[in-house]
Amino acid sequence: MPGFASRFDWLGGIPGAPSSDIKANRGTRNGWPGGSPLTAPTIAAIARPMKTNSEIPFEMVLAARAAEVEALMERLLDGRTRADEIVRPPRLMQAIRHGALSGGKRLRPFLVMESAALFSEGGEAALRVAAALECVHCYSLIHDDLPAMDDDDLRRGLPTVHKAFDEATAILAGDSLLTEAFAILADPETELAAERKVALVAALAAAAGAGGMAGGQALDLEAERNTPDEQGIVTLQAMKTGALIRFAAEAGAIIAGASAEDRERLSSFGSAIGLAFQLADDLLDLTSDAETMGKATGKDAGRGKATLAALHGVDRTRKQLDGLVAQANDLLEPYGEAGNTLRAAARFVAERRN
Numbered sequence: 001m002p003g004f005a006s007r008f009d010w011l012g013g014i015p016g017a018p019s020s021d022i023k024a025n026r027g028t029r030n031g032w033p034g035g036s037p038l039t040a041p042t043i044a045a046i047a048r049p050m051k052t053n054s055e056i057p058f059e060m061v062l063a064a065r066a067a068e069v070e071a072l073m074e075r076l077l078d079g080r081t082r083a084d085e086i087v088r089p090p091r092l093m094q095a096i097r098h099g100a101l102s103g104g105k106r107l108r109p110f111l112v113m114e115s116a117a118l119f120s121e122g123g124e125a126a127l128r129v130a131a132a133l134e135c136v137h138c139y140s141l142i143h144d145d146l147p148a149m150d151d152d153d154l155r156r157g158l159p160t161v162h163k164a165f166d167e168a169t170a171i172l173a174g175d176s177l178l179t180e181a182f183a184i185l186a187d188p189e190t191e192l193a194a195e196r197k198v199a200l201v202a203a204l205a206a207a208a209g210a211g212g213m214a215g216g217q218a219l220d221l222e223a224e225r226n227t228p229d230e231q232g233i234v235t236l237q238a239m240k241t242g243a244l245i246r247f248a249a250e251a252g253a254i255i256a257g258a259s260a261e262d263r264e265r266l267s268s269f270g271s272a273i274g275l276a277f278q279l280a281d282d283l284l285d286l287t288s289d290a291e292t293m294g295k296a297t298g299k300d301a302g303r304g305k306a307t308l309a310a311l312h313g314v315d316r317t318r319k320q321l322d323g324l325v326a327q328a329n330d331l332l333e334p335y336g337e338a339g340n341t342l343r344a345a346a347r348f349v350a351e352r353r354n
């Protein structure tokens with residue numbers, strides 16, 4: 001991959017690893033190669049919770065939240081060994097940082113923060129839950145790219161973790177990020193009532209595990225061999241992608257101690273945009289290119305993978321996306337203008353270009 005060598009100076013001295021200044025050369029985010037154009041004052045201006053009827057473009061708000069969560073993840077994944085631990089191996093930590101701190105839209109953290117903001121200030125606890133969820137997402141991407149799974153070389157405009165390091169290290173980096181997520185939730189610095197923390201742990205475990213994302217990945221790999229019908233595809237997508245996005249939206253209600261009805265409503269909102277998110281991903285895999293996406297495209301067809309986009313075609317998939325956005329908007333009805341940022345998120349998910 002020409003041009004990548006100069007991006008990896010930060011790994012200097014690690015045998016077998018490329019080197020780069022990953023901070024100066026973030027992967028692609030929000031269509032801005034090289035990372036967000038936001039300056040610190042702009043980020044500060046996009047206060048949380050967002051003011052309604054704001055003129056600020058959605059992508060700017062998303063990038064501001066991304067900067068917040070990344071600053072926290074930078075600290076949480078700084079490589080220092082913690083109390084009760086023995087030692088954090090530097091090369092493993094560098095692989096973890098490569099997989100977690102090199103770009104990405106940070107949509108799931110955004111949804112955690114903005115769904116919490118529907119009910120309250122959100123605050124530091126929402127940010128920490130957002131970071132925990134992003135750790136799970138980054139682990140899922142590292143493992144998704146492995147040769148035994150999708151066998152991809154490019155992620156967020158950079159070499160995948162197993163390419164930049166090696167397969168065993170990529171597996172262990174994923175394992176570590178998944179575990180770190182629960183450590184972040186349990187940490188006393190995540191200042192939430194114990195029963196809310198337990199509810200978050202249970203919901204995240206259900207979303208990430210065999211009956212959620214990991215199970216969906218298993219069904220997704222099977223879908224390369226035994227073509228599932230439409231309902232089968234919807235189920236696997238609700239699991240592999242929908243489950244974490246649904247958790248993201250529901251988490252806000254849990255953090256804020258909102259009513260069971262609100263939690264259910266946010267969970268349904270998350271399901272709708274979760275399905276939309278994977279539909280858009282499959283459409284982009286069909287219609288976009290690696291430079292725009294920061295990852296390979298044309299992979300699903302190449303592997304004979306059953307997707308709704310392949311089954312229904314581009315036009316019908318776009319109509320289905322419109323329907324899901326309308327459904328998501330309806331679910332936000334009771335929140336009035338306070339739901340505007342999440343409405344914009346639903347539209348972004350369906351119309352995104354990367």
Ligand code: IPE
Pocket residue numbers: 103104105106107156240241277278281354
């Ligand atoms: C990619 O997720 C994997 C899918 C679930 C389709 P994103 O498109 O959110 O990836 P990043 O985090 O922005 O790189």
Ligand code: IPE
Pocket residue numbers: 140141144150213217240241281285295
């Ligand atoms: C990945 O789906 C979903 C998870 C990582 C759980 P894809 O395999 O379609 O994601 P991309 O296209 O590689 O990002």
Ligand code: MG
Pocket residue numbers: 144150220
């Ligand atoms: Mg995959």
Ligand code: MG
Pocket residue numbers: 144145150152
């Ligand atoms: Mg993949």
Ligand code: MG
Pocket residue numbers: 281282285
């Ligand atoms: Mg894909």
